[in-house]
Amino acid sequence: xxxxxxxxxxxxxxxxxxxxxxxxxxxxxxxxxxxxxxxxxxxxxxxxxxxxxxxxxxxxxxxxxxxxxxxxxxxxxxxxxxxxxxxxxxxxxxxxxxxxxxxxxxxxxxxxxxxxxxxxxxxxxxxxxxxxxxxxxxxxxxxxxxxxxxxxxxxxxxxxxxxxxxxxxxxxxxxxxxxxxxxxxxxxxxxxxxxxxxxxxxxxxxxxxxxxxxxxxxxxxxxxxxxxxxxx
Numbered sequence: 001x002x003x004x005x006x007x008x009x010x011x012x013x014x015x016x017x018x019x020x021x022x023x024x025x026x027x028x029x030x031x032x033x034x035x036x037x038x039x040x041x042x043x044x045x046x047x048x049x050x051x052x053x054x055x056x057x058x059x060x061x062x063x064x065x066x067x068x069x070x071x072x073x074x075x076x077x078x079x080x081x082x083x084x085x086x087x088x089x090x091x092x093x094x095x096x097x098x099x100x101x102x103x104x105x106x107x108x109x110x111x112x113x114x115x116x117x118x119x120x121x122x123x124x125x126x127x128x129x130x131x132x133x134x135x136x137x138x139x140x141x142x143x144x145x146x147x148x149x150x151x152x153x154x155x156x157x158x159x160x161x162x163x164x165x166x167x168x169x170x171x172x173x174x175x176x177x178x179x180x181x182x183x184x185x186x187x188x189x190x191x192x193x194x195x196x197x198x199x200x201x202x203x204x205x206x207x208x209x210x211x212x213x214x215x216x217x218x219x220x221x222x223x224x225x226x227x228x229x230x231x232x
Contacts, residue, residue, distance in 0.1 A: 001117030001231040002206070006034035007156035007195055008224035009125070009185075012041045012080075013052040015218045016187055022053045024219045026062060032211050032226055035086050035114060037064065038123030038156040042082035043075045051076030063087055067094045069108040079106035081123045081157070089114045097143050099136040101127055107140055111151060117231055120147065124157035130167050133160065137168035141175070152231060153200040158222065160194055172198050179208035181225040187217050197227045204232045 008029070013022045029037060043049045049072050058064055064084035066076055068091075076082040078096040085091065090113040097107040107124035122140060126133045144153055155176060161169050164178060172178075176198035183190040190210065199205060208227035216223050 001114065001119070002228065003036060003114060003119065004034045004226060004228050005036045005121070005154050005156060005197060006032050006224050006226040007038045007123070007197055009040040009158040009195060009220060009222035010042060010052065011220040011222065012044060016221060017218055021219070022057060024215065025053060026057060028211070028213070028216045028219045028224060030062065031213055031215065032224055034226055035089070036112065036119070036121050036154070037084040038121065039077065039082040039084065040123070040125040040158045041080045042077045043080045048072060048074050050074040051082070058084070067091055067108070067110045069094050069096050069110070078108050079104055079125070081106060081108045081125055083108055083110050083121055083123050085110070085112050086114070092118070095143070097140060099139050101132055101136065102129070105136060107157070109143065111149070118151050120144070120151040120153040122153065122155040124155065124159070126157070126159050126161070126168060128160055130161070133168040134171060137171045141171070152203045154203070154229065155198045156196065158194055159196050162192060162194070169196070176200055177205065179205050179225070179227040181208045181227065182210045184210050184223040184225050185221065187221050187223050190223055195222060195225045197225060199229055202232050203229045206230050
């Protein structure tokens, strides 16, 4: 099993030029061409919390299907976290993960059968507070540990943490290996490694990086990150 995965804080589709463009987000995703994608800030924050990328755009102009973790009819995800997988993949199951937080936060997970194997994927967007990030990391790790069936696991998202030597990154690092993708924020001049891809020890990271195309530098305030992983 060889997969390309990606994580992208799409900033609700608002680019560094302050222009809202779901189509531009899709253009960037097509450039990356990953098999599994974790999106953050994929839904609007207020009202019915509609998905920023209309479902018909995904259906008609992409090779991905959304994982049905949304709790609202018009939402793409759960608290802005969404997962996209190839239309050829089979979604075995999915969950919205409730996270402890002062403000609404959540994560999403899915078990997916792909060509050559099966994988569990978790997408997340963690708190700005280091204390709450560690509590949220503990909740996510507990969710993964208590799944009825063990699968190779990929966890991705905007962790809002700088250093892998402390905090939630150290907690995740006890059981997961981190892809050395590089800084992804701010898109115009990236200096912070806020976005991360982490894999269980039965997966190997073959290659990884930050997607810094001209389109990506305009589409969001974060650059997307990606990794090619293989079953060990």
